[in-house]
Amino acid sequence: MSRPALQKLSTGGVMRAALQREIALALRQKGEVLTPLVFFVVIASLFPLGVGPESALLLRMAPGVLWVSALLAAMLSLQRLFAMDYADGSLEQMALSATPLGLLVVAKALSHFLLSGLPLVLMAPVLGLQFGMEGRSLGILMLTLLLGTPTLSLIGSIGAALTLGVRGAGVLLSLLILPLYIPVLIFGAGAVEADAAGLGVGGHLSLLSALLVLSVFFAPLATTAALKISLE
Amino acid sequence: MNPAPTLSFHKLGCTRGGRPLFQGIDSQLKAGQWLYVVGANGAGKTSLLRMVCGLSPIDAGDILWNGTPIHDQRDAYHQDLCYLGHLNALQESMTVHENLIFTAALGGHALQKPVANDVLARFGLPGRGHQLVRHLSQGQKRRVALSRLALSPARLWVLDEPFVAMDDTGVRLLADLIDAHLAQGGLAVLTSHQLVDIGQRPPQLLELRT
Numbered sequence: 291m292s293r294p295a296l297q298k299l300s301t302g303g304v305m306r307a308a309l310q311r312e313i314a315l316a317l318r319q320k321g322e323v324l325t326p327l328v329f330f331v332v333i334a335s336l337f338p339l340g341v342g343p344e345s346a347l348l349l350r351m352a353p354g355v356l357w358v359s360a361l362l363a364a365m366l367s368l369q370r371l372f373a374m375d376y377a378d379g380s381l382e383q384m385a386l387s388a389t390p391l392g393l394l395v396v397a398k399a400l401s402h403f404l405l406s407g408l409p410l411v412l413m414a415p416v417l418g419l420q421f422g423m424e425g426r427s428l429g430i431l432m433l434t435l436l437l438g439t440p441t442l443s444l445i446g447s448i449g450a451a452l453t454l455g456v457r458g459a460g461v462l463l464s465l466l467i468l469p470l471y472i473p474v475l476i477f478g479a480g481a482v483e484a485d486a487a488g489l490g491v492g493g494h495l496s497l498l499s500a501l502l503v504l505s506v507f508f509a510p511l512a513t514t515a516a517l518k519i520s521l522e
Numbered sequence: 523m524n525p526a527p528t529l530s531f532h533k534l535g536c537t538r539g540g541r542p543l544f545q546g547i548d549s550q551l552k553a554g555q556w557l558y559v560v561g562a563n564g565a566g567k568t569s570l571l572r573m574v575c576g577l578s579p580i581d582a583g584d585i586l587w588n589g590t591p592i593h594d595q596r597d598a599y600h601q602d603l604c605y606l607g608h609l610n611a612l613q614e615s616m617t618v619h620e621n622l623i624f625t626a627a628l629g630g631h632a633l634q635k636p637v638a639n640d641v642l643a644r645f646g647l648p649g650r651g652h653q654l655v656r657h658l659s660q661g662q663k664r665r666v667a668l669s670r671l672a673l674s675p676a677r678l679w680v681l682d683e684p685f686v687a688m689d690d691t692g693v694r695l696l697a698d699l700i701d702a703h704l705a706q707g708g709l710a711v712l713t714s715h716q717l718v719d720i721g722q723r724p725p726q727l728l729e730l731r732t
Contacts, residue, residue, distance in 0.1 A: 296631035296675070297631065297632040303627065304628070304630060315616065318615045374613065378613060380612075382607060383628060386577065388601045
């Protein structure tokens with residue numbers, strides 16, 4: 291039996307294949323894409339019902355409420371990031387492949403952002419209107435979410451890797467990850483509040499970007515190390 | 523690429539949960555040879571194979587690939603390695619093609635559908651490329667997993683119970699595939715509870731005893 295000759299694939303090609311696979315898999319389980327989004331809408335809509343229709347109060351609360359809801363929604367689907375590949379042995383094959391595991395982790399985090407972070411960014415202004423937010427504030431809210439949710443996906447991947455194969459992983463994951471989300475929450479919601487108070491938002495946005503750059507560099511390393519421990 | 527690859531174990535030992543499984547294993551495997559790991563349930567066959575792959579840390583001793591410890595040359599070693607464990611590593615909600623194309627991509631290769639179809643036909647699964655893995659039987663899934671071997675350019679095959687869930691033709695097919703791999707200068711390490719002949723090649727026997 292002869293072995294078929296195969297063409298070489300560049301690193302970019304491998305990344306693209308990994309990303310395509312993640313997105314195709316997620317789209318075949320539509321619930322996975324819709325659950326965080328519906329969760330976001332429901333949680334954010336519960337607040338006006340709970341605290342009453344006083345518009346000044348709602349507007350004051352809006353950035354914090356929307357950011358916390360987005361943060362919880364983005365965390366919902368994290369547990370599934372590696373779980374399926376772990377259960378069927380694909381993760382072993384990824385760890386043993388010639389492709390560095392860190393690259394595959396980046397592809398997974400990117401797909402998590404595209405499928406659960408980005409829909410939140412797009413849905414946020416609709417919910418913002420519910421709280422009486424206006425044009426400029428809505429723009430700032432979207433911008434902070436756009437800078438913040440990729441960081442949430444990257445930091446979340448560390449927690450997902452650490453809790454792989456652990457019973458009650460969901461709760462443990464939240465306990466591990468939520469404290470790490472605090473800086474993103476402070477600067478994200480802070481930017482919208484600062485803008486509403488007539489202050490500059492440049493500092494907040496720079497810090498959010500800095501958090502993103504830091505997590506792009508360090509989160510894949512930490513996640514890779516955690517995955518190797520989980521696979522032992 | 524090294525023309526004559528070797529895999530050697532040097533005083534290899536393994537401990538699980540504080541209990542020593544095996545220790546002091548010395549062995550050397552050259553191009554065209556295969557190592558047949560036997561032992562009772564719980565003797566540490568799978569643990570040994572996972573160490574050989576670099577999935578588990580080495581508790582004692584060393585594993586050398588071409589004379590260099592495997593943990594000092596991870597990337598180069600993984601290019602030479604193809605591992606098939608108890609799990610098939612197939613995503614149920616993807617088609618057979620999608621699974622094979624992704625595995626090839628992990629190894630750094632672009633797989634075209636016609637090539638995949640040829641290999642699937644050889645494994646008794648003609649025209650199944652578009653089917654979802656979920657709709658295949660256990661044995662068929664195993665065959666898809668094994669067809670990865672035929673697509674892999676790796677020199678060292680590490681196979682954990684590859685004959686499980688296979689019918690007689692499947693067993694024959696796999697034995698021939700391993701035989702051809704060894705004839706081309708490959709190496710194989712495998713565990714199995716059924717005794718299977720690989721061509722006319724006598725194995726190096728490694729019996730694990732606690």
